[in-house]
Amino acid sequence: MPTTESQPAPSAESSVKDRYAAAAQVREAALCCPVDYDPGYLKLIPEEVIAKDYGCGDPSKYLQPGETVLDLGSGTGKICFIASQVVGASGKVIGVDMTEDMLEVANRNAPIVAEAVGYANVEFRKGRIQDLGLDLDRLDEVLRAEPVNDIASFLAANERAAQLRHTHPLIADESVDVVVSNCVINLVAAEDKVQLFDEIFRVIRVGGRAVISDIVSDEPVPEALQQDPELWSGCISGALTESDFLQAFAATGFHGIELVKRDAKPWQVVEGIEFFSVTVQAHKGADTGFQAPLDRHQAAIYRGPFQGVLDDGGQWLERGQRQAVSDQTFERLRQAPYSEHFYLLSPNPPIPEADASPFVADSGRVRSPEQTKTTSGVTTPPSDCCSPESGSCC
Numbered sequence: 001m002p003t004t005e006s007q008p009a010p011s012a013e014s015s016v017k018d019r020y021a022a023a024a025q026v027r028e029a030a031l032c033c034p035v036d037y038d039p040g041y042l043k044l045i046p047e048e049v050i051a052k053d054y055g056c057g058d059p060s061k062y063l064q065p066g067e068t069v070l071d072l073g074s075g076t077g078k079i080c081f082i083a084s085q086v087v088g089a090s091g092k093v094i095g096v097d098m099t100e101d102m103l104e105v106a107n108r109n110a111p112i113v114a115e116a117v118g119y120a121n122v123e124f125r126k127g128r129i130q131d132l133g134l135d136l137d138r139l140d141e142v143l144r145a146e147p148v149n150d151i152a153s154f155l156a157a158n159e160r161a162a163q164l165r166h167t168h169p170l171i172a173d174e175s176v177d178v179v180v181s182n183c184v185i186n187l188v189a190a191e192d193k194v195q196l197f198d199e200i201f202r203v204i205r206v207g208g209r210a211v212i213s214d215i216v217s218d219e220p221v222p223e224a225l226q227q228d229p230e231l232w233s234g235c236i237s238g239a240l241t242e243s244d245f246l247q248a249f250a251a252t253g254f255h256g257i258e259l260v261k262r263d264a265k266p267w268q269v270v271e272g273i274e275f276f277s278v279t280v281q282a283h284k285g286a287d288t289g290f291q292a293p294l295d296r297h298q299a300a301i302y303r304g305p306f307q308g309v310l311d312d313g314g315q316w317l318e319r320g321q322r323q324a325v326s327d328q329t330f331e332r333l334r335q336a337p338y339s340e341h342f343y344l345l346s347p348n349p350p351i352p353e354a355d356a357s358p359f360v361a362d363s364g365r366v367r368s369p370e371q372t373k374t375t376s377g378v379t380t381p382p383s384d385c386c387s388p389e390s391g392s393c394c
C-alpha cells in the first residue's frame with residue numbers, strides 16, 4: 001500500500017514486531033529456513049513452541065555444559081529450551097525478546113519444559129536486542145506510575161530509562177559465556193546494527209564467544225529493497241553481505257572469527273540477489289589496550305595445511321617455522337579456536353614478565369632454537385617412549 005503524508009511508512013522495528021506478533025498466533029512458513037534440530041531435544045519441547053518459532057540455523061550445537069547463555073530474539077523459546085538441555089542443570093539460559101505475544105508463549109511453556117528435563121534454568125526478559133541495558137518491563141512500570149503527557153514528562157522518562165540501564169540493567173556487563181541468536185540480526189535497523197554488535201560484545205565475559213545464525217546476501221541489498229517493510233520483516237532487506245557480516249564482528253573487537261556453517265544453496269533469491277543462511281562463531285579476548293608487546297622468547301609453529309596464515313594481530317605465520325611471537329600473541333594462540341593449529345614453544349625456565357624486553361614486530365623473524373629449548377641443553381639419554389606404560393614405541 002502506498003504511503004501518504006498522513007500515513008507514514010512503518011519503521012523496520014514496528015514492522016518486525018507486528019509481523020512476529022501475528023506469527024506467534026499463526027505459523028508463517030515464509031519466516032524460516034529448513035533446519036535440522038536434534039530430535040532428542042525437540043521431543044521435550046511442546047509443539048506450540050516448535051511450530052511458532054522461526055530461525056535459519058542452530059547455534060545451540062556450539063554450546064557446552066555449564067555455560068550461561070543469552071539468546072537474542074528468543075521468540076517462543078525453542079533455542080532457549082534446546083540450550084537448556086545442552087548446558088544442563090549447572091548452566092543457565094536467558095532469552096530476550098521485545099514481542100509480548102512471543103514472550104507469552106515462551107513463559108507459558110517454560111514450566112512444562114522444566115518438568116520434562118528435570119530442572120528449571122531458563123528465564124525470559126523483555127527488551128530490545130540492540131539495547132540490552134534497558135529492561136522494558138521495569139520501564140513500563142515507571143511509565144505507568146509516571147505517564148508521558150508533555151515534553152517535561154517525556155524528558156523525565158528518558159532520564160529514568162538511562163538510570164535503569166545503570167542501576168538495573170537487563171543484561172549486565174560481562175555476565176554471560178555465550179550470546180546466541182537465530183535469524184534476528186538482519187531484523188535490526190541498519191542504523192542500530194553497530195550498537196547491537198557493541199551490546200553483544202559488552203555482555204560477554206572475557207574468554208566467551210558469540211554464536212550467531214543469520215541470513216546474509218552475496219551482494220549489497222539496494223536501497224529500494226531496504227525500504228520495503230515486508231521484505232525487512234521477512235529477513236531479506238536487512239541482511240548484511242557475507243563479508244560485511246564477518247567484518248562487523250572484527251570491527252567490534254572479536255577475534256577467532258569462524259564461519260562454522262554456510263548453506264550450499266540460497267534460502268531465497270530476490271531480484272538476482274542470493275540470500276544464504278550462515279552461522280558465525282567469534283571469541284572475546286582480554287583488552288590489552290595500549291600495552292606494549294613483550295618478548296619472552298616464545299615461538300609458534302603453524303602446523304598447516306596452508307603455506308602460512310595471517311593471525312588476528314596482523315602477524316604472518318609460516319608453516320613449520322619456529323617464529324618469534326610476543327607474549328600477547330602467544331597467550332592468544334593458546335586459546336580456542338587457534339590452539340589446535342599451532343605448536344607453542346616457551347623457554348625453560350620461562351622469562352618473568354618483569355625481565356622481558358619489548359617485542360620487535362617483525363612478522364618473518366624466526367626464533368633461535370637457543371631461545372626456546374625446553375631443557376638445560378645437557379646431553380640426555382633417550383626418552384622412555386618405549387616403556388610398557390606408554391603402550392607405544394618410538
